[in-house]
Amino acid sequence: MTAPAPKELPRYAAIRRDLESAILSGRWPPGHKIPSEHALVARYGCARMTVNKALSALAASGLIVRHRRAGSFVATPSTEESILEIHDIAGEAQGAGKPYRFELRARAVRKATATDAARLQVKAGTAVLALSSIHHVAGAPYAAEDRLVNLAGVPDARAMDFSDTPPGSWLLEKMPWSRARHRISAINADAAIARSLKIARGTACLMVERETWLQDLPITQVRLIYPGERHHLLAYFSPAGRSRR
Amino acid sequence: MTAPAPKELPRYAAIRRDLESAILSGRWPPGHKIPSEHALVARYGCARMTVNKALSALAASGLIVRHRRAGSFVATPSTEESILEIHDIAGEAQGAGKPYRFELRARAVRKATATDAARLQVKAGTAVLALSSIHHVAGAPYAAEDRLVNLAGVPDARAMDFSDTPPGSWLLEKMPWSRARHRISAINADAAIARSLKIARGTACLMVERETWLQDLPITQVRLIYPGERHHLLAYFSPAGRSRR
DNA sequence: CCCGGTTAATTGTATAGACAATTAAAAGAT
DNA sequence: ATCTTTTAATTGTCTATACAATTAACCGGG
Missing domain, CATH: 1.10.10.10 (Winged helix-like DNA-binding domain superfamily/Winged helix DNA-binding domain)
Known part of the structure; x- marks a missing residue:
């Protein structure tokens, strides 16, 4: 044969x-x-x-x-799709007319450490962009975002200053993506999270970790922490993905 | 005109x-x-x-x-689809060969109270089946389940004794469904939850509430509480629901 | 310049027919 | 009874053609 x-x-x-x-x-x-x-x-x-x-x-x-x-x-990957379906509470809040503010806390370009490499699923040493930020809605902290961007996949991000533009929106508009994985868990707020989100230590928080790929190339990994109980994720499903329209 | x-x-x-x-x-x-x-x-x-x-x-x-x-x-609505995609940690655990046990705590048929009616989205007074149970994996409490079934939609459930069969599996096999909504949030375990799941009070827990409809008829509403941090939900997405196969 | 009608590019739907691929079931052989 | 071969039902793909619907672009008249 x-x-x-x-x-x-x-x-x-x-x-x-x-x-x-x-x-x-x-x-x-x-x-x-x-x-x-x-x-x-x-x-x-x-x-x-x-x-x-x-x-x-x-x-x-x-x-x-x-x-x-x-x-x-x-098609332009519209914000109507599964990304927002699964986690855009911010969109909801904005839609409701409440003021939204984005605050960049830290920005760094570095060679991926072992931790970064594991999070983004790239080899250690690859150039990555690390961003830490807080989303505010109606004047109060809404969610904490901790993001890694694979500069090999999105070279333009290196030149971008994200002090005003939320990297999520920017990436969503700029990059196509073919696959995403969400991991959702509940955690008790530690001291750092409590401080960032201005909540009591120990408060239950929703943590959403999302990895996005273009074909087999990791694009970005983001960890979003929402102060618990105040917010929730909504997801609509039909069996076998039928009729999404 | x-x-x-x-x-x-x-x-x-x-x-x-x-x-x-x-x-x-x-x-x-x-x-x-x-x-x-x-x-x-x-x-x-x-x-x-x-x-x-x-x-x-x-x-x-x-x-x-x-x-x-x-x-x-x-097609038989297979357990491969979005339901499990979104919340089957139990399946994972079972797949890993750990022993699984289902414990029915309470079972009652009643006319829907105002609370029931709001949860299931039916009129107060409709006949409903209320089930409370605990899922155990590897001998330890794994998740607490609190379910309402609309007997107008699933009359066969009235005769079913769920002391051995998890109602989720039974319903999944028996009933087609056309739409589901998940609401996911993080809560701190109160005294009752802590006792049921044998965890400390205040532990962050993941709460998944799922409503399932057949066309416009509510079928069941279930609230699943997972002890936090120990478990997480996984969801895979492609933009616009493309190529699920 | 603006407004109306006309034209034509492009997609949407439908048809009738052809042959290939798969495989359950029937028929035949041992 | 068991294995093998043949048959035929059903889906999968492709073609060539036709006409309908939509609407961007063009054109002419005011």
Whole structure:
């Protein structure tokens, strides 16, 4: 026997894969116009129904948006999706019209220590950006954020001064991402957290740790601590991810 | 002008809606064989590509599974999906081979009090089943569960004795569901929780409240309390719910 | 300059037909 | 009875074509 066949994909799946990788790699940024079905038919030499199937699938998955006469475009990763679904209480608060303020406490570029490396899942020594900040809503501390950014994945972040822009928003707009993992736990506030959030020591806090990847490249790891009981996360689910619209 | 047109769906979408409603209503339970494309073509009087589009969409969304030569079947809501994704630490522990035990503390059928009604989102006076239990793993309390079941939605639950079967598993197997909402928060253990879980008062705990609906009918509301720090929830996401498989 | 109508690019849906791949079930052989 | 082969039901993919719907862009008249 020879090696197992590379298992070629059906044509519509191959087209989908090509487009998806162009988008996920960042080669086609949000807003980029995707070739028309006509053009793709010419490029791949297949029937329009075939490219239509690929494009429809991408649209159904939310990666692209399509408009008659105008064309198809890479979707802008909108804040309506799962990121916010799972943890944006701040958005809620802002939506409710309360004043929001971002305070950067610390900013450092360094070679990843062993701890950093474990958190971000990169090799020790990789250049990382470490940010510590507090989110304030209605004048009171709302959440403490502790973030690592992989400068190998997001070189532009090195030049960014995050004293006004929350890095979360900036990254969300700037970078596509393909995968995220959240870990949610409850912790008792230690002295440092209590001081930052102006709560009593021992108060139960919600800790959300999120790692974000682009393909297999770690982009950022963030640890958000919310003063407990005052806030909660909401997540909506349908079985098997059906009908998200 | 007359009333706004009822906005008729395209044919493939109408077929999809019909099948989906048969499944979600429970009329076609998990495992039920769906008419073949051939049969649906005859029923709806359209081309096979059209019913194929409807069925492919249902398959992509995970509502049905399809096998060549065998046919298409209503999928069994498998424990692989978002429910467990979001909160199954127990599964992890069991997977690791540790002994699991379920202890029913209280079971009562009653007419919904005002509190019950608010929790389950039903009218006060509706018949509900209230269950309190403790999940033990490796001999130690693992989580406290406090559940309400809407007997109008799940009449079979009235006859069920849950002293051995965790109601979560039973419901998951028995009932289809179409929507769930999780609320996750951190609380300090009060005296009762501390006693149930054998932890110190004030320990940070993770509280997961889940409401599950079938269409617009509330099925169950459950409050799970995990002793903090020892455990955490994991959730994986892709933007816009893309490619879950 | 603005407003209206016209044109045409692009996507959305549907059709009829073809062949491939999978595999449950039937038929046949031992 | 057990194993093997054949058959056929069902889904998977692809094609070529057609027409509908949407709407950006163009054009002409005021």
